[in-house]
Structure formats: structure tokens, C-alpha cells
Amino acid sequence: MTSNRRIGTESSDTRRQLLIAAGELMREEGYAEVTSRKLAQRAGLKPQLVHYYFRTMGDLFEALFKFSTERYLAQLDRIATEKAPLARLFELNSDPAGATMQLEFLALANHRKEMHELIAAFGQELNTRVATIVRAEFADQGALFPNVTPEEIAAILEAVARGLAFSGRFNEDRFAGTRKVVSTWLQAVATNPRP
Template identity: 30%
Template sequence: MDAATRGRDVRQRLLAAAVELIPERGWTAVSTRVLAERAGVTPSVVHYHFPSVSALLDEAVVGFMREVVAGIDEVLAAADSPAAAVDAMVASVARYTGSDPLSLLAVEACLAATRDDRLRDQIAAVLAESRHRVGRWLAAHDVPDPETTAAMLLAAVDGLLLHRSLAAGPDPAATAAVLRRLLGAGPDRTGKVEQEEGR
């Protein structure tokens, strides 16, 4: 393994360590020492690859969020209608408890972004990309005002995820029914009734 490959491997190990440590310890408790220990490197290596711990955490979280957004394409590709897409998005929420590592990572990142303009801008760009991806798919399925509809749909799903950490949310089936109405889609999961006549 050459030096460049080793360097890329170390960077990836540090980024992966950050994604693990942020939910475990909280954003502000992730230090150079604990990152180095988790990644199996010396503390000096952390600052060789990143200008600061904050920069490392930002890159780790934004990279993880980009992977999540890229996964939206798979969900949409498997859906044959707006109603099916809504059902799939709402069903995905059930995988998270609100206290699981991925939920905690998202909450910690959003809190950190309120104090870090650069991180806020990066997360905003990721959210904009997710809206564009969903908006393009909705437009291809003749959903009115697709960009705004995508923004509302994604905000609703994000809200469900955040609420799971605080209290039991609404019944998933009822939630999906409300969101399908937002898209003008039919009332059931079968896709038998889709866009309302004339819309």
C-alpha cells in the first residue's frame, strides 16, 4: 500500500470514528484524543489530515448526510406512484427510535449548525439537494408545484424522526394518508387511486 492510499485510509477511519463518536459522546465531547483512539492512530495524525477537530466533524457529518440523500434515489426508483413514495418514506421512519445512533447524529449536527455558519451552509446545501431530487421525481409524476411539495414532504418526514426522540408519534398509516393527500394521491397503499382528476 503506497503512502497516498494509506493517507486516504486513515482519513476514512477518522471520519468513520467521528460518525460513531458524535452520537455516543455528543458533539462537544469529541476530542482529538478520543478520535485518535477510536481510529487507531496517534493524536498528531488527526491534525495532519484535518486543520481542526471541528473541520473533521463537519466533514464526517456532511459526508454521511450526502450518503443518506443519495439513498433517496433508491426509494424513489422502487416507487411506482406518488402514494407509494410517501408510503416508503413514512415506513423508513420506523427504522429509527429517536435514540438510535443515526437519529442522535442528525440531532447533534443540527444543534452544532446553529453555532457554526459554515456547517449550517453545508447542511443547507445537502437539504436543498434532497429537495431537488424528490422534486424532480414528483415533477416526472405530474405532482403540482413539485419543489415546494418536496420541501413539505421531506420536512414532515424529518419532523417525524425528531419527534420520535421525544414522544410517540402519530400512527404511520394515518401519517401516510395525510401526506398522500398533500401530493393529491389516492387514499390507500395500493396505488389504485392516484392523482385526482383534473390536477
């Protein structure tokens, strides 16, 4: 049964402040440490405000996931219009902070079915959007890969970038060097189209 109590609006600056603070806590301490008390303290607000904007912690995590993915998709839209979008896409996906959030959401999905469903739906949307960028870039560059779809190339790029980001948390020097090699190669693909 859903509570009839009043709840804060989604467009509120305070709600946004709570979501930003929740993301910081999640990256630094893990999702299990995101409590209403810690969140309120991080945001500099009273603990009651957390539940004014989010009925349950489950609601908070769902809102945080949607907030994070909306910001990510907005970055993808910008990347699609830039030069060397594959290199920019790789840089975005190999960001260690983003990788940490992804790991925390995946761990959370093991305990919350609704998070699992949100992540699965976002994964499909993400692969479709990234494949569109890959398809457009390959068409511009005249690159052809027989028997490989843009969706498969998108999945490979994402997996390599995320894998590097995850390992970069433990071996920063190797991560930085490898990230630079891949990024430089993708930049070269963009600036040296096939005749």
C-alpha cells in the same frame, strides 16, 4: 494561513474509519464531545492520526457533514428507482439516528459559519431532489394537487418525517405507531393509482 504539512488522502480507509467513528460519537454524545482524543480512542487509532487527516476539528466536522450527505443522496438515488418511493423516502427521513445527526449539525452551525453555509446549500439540493421524486410519483399515480408545488409537498413530507423522528427519541411507542400509519398510507398511494 494554511499549513503546508502533509495531510492524509481523502480516499484513505483510515480517514473513512475516523468519519464513521465521529458520526457514532456525535449521535451518542453530541458534537461537543467529538474531540481528537475521544475520536482516536473510538476508532482504535493514535490521536495524532486525527490531525493527520483533518487539520482542525472544523475540517473534521465539514468532512463528516459531506460524508453523511453523500451517503444520504446515494440512498435518495436508490429510492427514486424503487416502488413506493414516497413511503421509502418517509422511512429514510423518519430514522431517529439521522434525525439526531441533523440536530447535532444544526447545533454546530450555530457556532461555525462554514457549517451553516454547507447545511443551507445541502438543504436546497435536497429539496430539489426530493421534489423530483415527488413530481415523478405523482405523475405516475395521476395525483394532482392544485396550487401546491412538488417542492412544497417535499418540504411537508420531510418536516413530518423529521418531526416524528425527533419526537420518537422521547416517545418511542407513539412514534412507531404514527410512523407506521403514515408509511402505510404512502404505500397505499403508490399501489392504488387514480384512474
